[in-house]
Amino acid sequence: MKKMEISHFINTIIEEDIRTGKHKRAITRFPPEPNGLLHLGHARAIITNYTMAKNHGGYFNLRFDDTNPVKEDISFVEAIKKDIAWLGCEWKNLFFASDYFEEMYKRAVLLIENGKAFVDDLTADEIKEYRGNLTTPGKNSPYRERTIEENLKLFKNMRDGVYPDSSKVLRVKIDMTSPNMNMRDPIIYRIQRAHHHNTGDKWCIYPMYDYAHPIEDAIEGITHSLCSLEFEDHRPLYDWVVKNCEMENIPRQIEFGKLRIVGAVGGKRYIKQLVDGKKVMGWDDPRLITLSGLRRRGVPSEAITDFIHALGLPKSQGETEIDMLDQIIREHLASTAPRTNAILDPLKLVIDNYPEDKVEYLEAENNRDNEELGTRLIPFSKYVFIEREDFIEQKPNKKWKRLALGIEVRLMHAYFVKANSIVRDEKGNITEVHCTYDIETKSGSGFKDRKPNGNIHYVDATHNLPAEIRLFDDLILENMGKDIPYVDKVNPDSLIIKNGFIEENMDPQVGDRFQFTRNGYFCVDKDTTKDLLVFNRIVSLRSSYKKK
């Protein structure tokens, strides 16, 4: 694997902080909310935080940001941990934001004592109205000037469950006329009677993200809190909370651009819609760019980390083509995945001059670039399957490097065969191609008297294993317009199932990866049963073949 040079603006900032003695090392974190699974976009945040800590003598924490029990589900916690571990980003500490509820409460009391927070009785609609909008400033709440004593009592009552849900909130006093909406006296606590996976029914008030997050970072001694660009406008508030809550450690939030993939469903909420709407097999559907989906598809996690590093860490807002990831995946698999033959769309070839009951076993390398993977024996008999697309009746032009009537090709690892005639069914479809082989041309014999019109692969028709082979295409039809929800734009052909055959000489386990000759890289899917192998195509091979 190529070593990636890491030199982006955040790396520069951290190096500078260490050089000037501001910090001795970088301590970072990744703070997912357990309300869904992680996707490729999160991989940038995870890998960036992890790598910066690792490269700068520090460590990386995993912290579940579980401050809103109505939206969260403990079941996602284990799945998220599995994804992050899969990426190889080891966390030093595993924390939950809810571990800090008591501390957060105390800091809120401190804010009230210092006259910096107040309990507001305005309704949600009134708060919205008082907030103003993008172009007009907001107005102070009529409750803003309550006395410290009254606020203290009210806030304690909020905690003690005296008031109904949503009847009061705790707000911080900043500036209702700020052009930054986040600074218009933001709400930091709401009343919400909901069972929390960690704290049970202990609390009926929960802190808001903008208040909780900086405190979490500060408590953990995070030095650099790396997140995506949409939190840029929140940074002044983040800094305000750290300062006014009198936190000892002062973390710094730095934002980078979000990773978007052309044509992919990005964003947890959209993926969730597809999962909940049963439009996909689940969070781990191989057509999804969730980490679990990519893993199930067969993508090596190293390819993902390489991909993230290769992209760099810009603040610009582009859309990356998935081809870049595909090529990195191929590079990872090229020398590690054993080759085998598989026929996805079989066409029977009958070798007329080959003995009826004979079966030969021909030796083949499992990977020409990696001798350690050894060799295998491939059966060969009078009846073999080739790909239907590898045969055409009349060779159309000199570019055609496959089989055609009167044309001779090599069956890889076996012999030259020449097609002589075809058999059709009553509908006119070709059901068999009859040909003759030349025993002189056996693979490995060194035969050089003439060149075949190409090399095609085969699977013996009498000795093989049937397999279900799944091919994937874009999940979403983009040409339907961007106002249509994803659930209504699912490409019906995004999953193509082929019932094909693979070599009989294997006993693949779920997760094993192979290169199917000329068809791409494939991985054994978890749907495999003892009766039927199921493969996912991870990526196709590149092809320079152009029709015409």
Next chain:
RNA sequence: UGGGCUAUGGCCAAGUGGUUAAGGCACCGGACUUUGACUCCGGGAUCGAUAGUUCGACUCUAUCUAGCCCAGCCA
């Protein structure tokens, strides 16, 4: 019409006043080939626009344009 951020070839992206403007992906040629794979050769941008500063600007200044984000008691 408020604020924040961004703008280098089809895509991603180096570059921080003087370089023939890196590299990867994609694409197009060609060589090689028992995978139309791999590998190998070759191909293309004047840097959102305009006006300045300067001997000299992708890099500095001003103005403009375009895109993204912000008006949850979500994160």
